[in-house]
Amino acid sequence: MTHLAKDPDWWRGAVIYQIYPRSYQDSNGDGVGDLLGIVQRLPYIASLGVDAIWISPFFTSPMKDFGYDVSDYCDVDPMFGSLADFDAVVETAHALGLKVMIDLVLSHTSDQHPWFRESRASRENARANWYVWADPKPDGTPPNNWLSIFGGPAWQWDGGRMQYYMHNFLTSQPDLNFHEPAVQAALLDVARFWLERGVDGFRLDTINFYFCDAELRDNPALAPEARNATIAPEVNPYNWQDHLYDKNRPENVDFLRKLRAVMKPYNAAAVGEVGDAQRGLEILGQYTAGDDLMQMCYAFELLSGQRPTASRISEVMARFEEVAPDGWATWAFSNHDVVRHTTRWDLTPPAQRGFATLMMFLHGSACIYQGEELGLPEAHVAYEDLQDPYGIEFWPEFKGRDGCRTPMVWDRDNLSGGFSTSPRTWLPVASEHLGLAVASSEDDPAALIHHYRKVIAFRHAHPCLMKGTIEEIAVKGHVLSFIRRHEGEELFFALNMGEEPETIAPPQGAGWQPAGMELNSAQPGADGKLHLAHWQPCIMLRRRARG
Structure with missing residues (x-):
């Protein structure tokens, strides 16, 4: 389930x-x-x-x-x-x-939607205002400078209504009028x-x-x-x-x-x-x-x-x-x-x-x-x-x-x-x-x-990763680190995002235990520091009594 x-x-x-x-x-x-x-x-x-x-x-x-x-x-x-x-x-x-x-x-x-077919049929029908229609400027050009993501103006001329309709994407994708x-x-x-x-x-x-x-x-x-x-x-x-x-x-x-x-x-x-x-x-x-x-x-x-x-x-x-x-x-x-x-x-x-x-x-x-x-x-x-x-x-x-x-x-x-x-x-x-x-x-x-x-x-095994806060975000060299916290559970996470080994200090305070061995998490060395190979994470867990 x-x-x-x-x-x-x-x-x-x-x-x-x-x-x-x-x-x-x-x-x-x-x-x-x-x-x-x-x-x-x-x-x-x-x-x-x-x-x-x-x-x-x-x-x-x-x-x-x-x-x-x-x-x-x-x-x-x-x-x-x-x-x-x-x-x-x-x-x-x-x-x-x-x-x-x-x-x-x-x-x-789509311009094939029945709503648009009705809207473009006239300026008086029940769905006439369901799309973004606008009159041209006096010289016949589009009403403003808006552009389509797919290239060209965001306006397409319709000879039936003698107006432009707006399309943020293809000309066959007219924009609905949410003001209606x-x-x-x-x-x-x-x-x-x-x-x-x-x-x-x-x-x-x-x-x-x-x-x-x-x-x-x-x-x-x-x-x-x-x-x-x-x-x-x-x-x-x-x-x-x-x-x-x-x-x-x-x-x-x-x-x-x-x-x-x-x-x-x-x-x-x-x-x-x-x-x-x-x-x-x-x-x-x-x-x-x-x-x-x-x-x-x-x-x-x-x-x-x-x-x-x-x-x-x-x-x-x-x-x-x-x-x-x-x-x-x-x-x-x-x-x-x-x-x-x-x-x-x-x-x-x-x-x-x-x-x-x-x-x-x-x-x-x-x-x-x-x-x-x-x-x-x-x-x-x-x-x-x-x-x-x-x-x-x-x-x-x-x-x-x-x-x-x-x-x-x-x-x-x-x-x-x-x-x-x-x-x-x-x-x-x-x-x-x-x-x-x-x-x-x-x-x-x-x-x-x-x-x-x-x-x-x-992730699913640790509520702090699902719903917890993210705190103490830090960068040292190419290593990103932060702590996730939720209802007494804390996870320290560090990741060496560089191509060379990096060394950082472990999280401060007592009670931190190595975690995530299945994810190739680094453990503290004999010198007490974390030695991370390239793209290697370090994951450490601490649980505190709530309240």
Whole structure:
């Protein structure tokens, strides 16, 4: 059973496993993963010791952005199966002790959604105001300078209404108008629909994009030295603006309170994706403060292109504690939008194990992305095989997100890696992944998957890692250290994030005992000091009487 089955705070400190359904398991031989494929592989996921799964979108969609363009929020795209198949996912996951979180894309729909088709039909119909429509400037140009993340203006001309509509992403993904109460009510009904089907929570796509400025004011320019976006910062002019008005609006907080009220009777939890390179942690803190907003959010500080050093991790943790003292973060190193961190940070096997250990000791919840536990590198996808519109638009300077979305590898003995019986899959199975397939990794005592199981189990064995504070964050050389505390349990953690051995002093005070031997934890030497090999942790435990 799940470690958190009866805990109303089941989400606090939970380990969440992200599934990209197109690429997890194909059950019917069409080359695309589906919901029954997920059902087939849920025992494997449960064997990792995680608490919950997050399933990326599987709703009805024309698939211009692979499910992030929804045309029916309350049904399953036939590509992935049926509502009955989804019910099987929930039933099987719950029987295995896994919570189920689904990816809700509330900021925008597909242009094929019936809501948008009605909205664009005239300026007078019942849904005329459900999307962000605006008149052109007198010279016919868009109403302001807002840009689309996928390139070009964030405005598309519609000759029927003789107005522009806003799209933060593709032109086929019009933005909903959250200033319209009926829109909010409809989206809250969507949440209720899935909660009634048994989901335990949501991952909220682009949570800070829901509202735009009602006055449609221009965004100011961003200084070149401040352009620190995670995705395609060199080639995308979206990163040249300070996004004060097209997202991050204060009105969003009231809607999040309404959503939390809908979730509360179901003991459901949400993790929001905060997409902002300049103030992500601050927004995270704002959206998770108190007990009437979202439980968790994640920003992109640890999804960056540059490998985090001990100093960088210390800086991020300290900044989070400063701006979000009442908030709760979910940390991730990889997901479906960024280059896999094994490649992005050029990690050796010891560094892979070190970062996996670090994640499970950080203050917050943790999210791992399918295949991360195998140490999969970014796959090479040839231009002619690309599917991602973002990569097609900015190729070759930015190759898109397909390299982290290729099919999961289960078995090295066939070219599809056990993902599908089809000779052609929606993205090619990466040949460089086959040697790291699940079956091969299970048989190799040194494989990364075994380390993930050990460190996840260690996390669950210690309440201070799930729910405790993080204190005394320090950096000495390349060694990061801190103490986690909760109700009398204390864990000292240090990690040598450098390539050379380091020596540090053990934690001060009496009662500290070595712990985490299964994680290769260093023990004090004859000189009383801690001698850490490269990427080696030191874990020490102390328990004090409560009160």
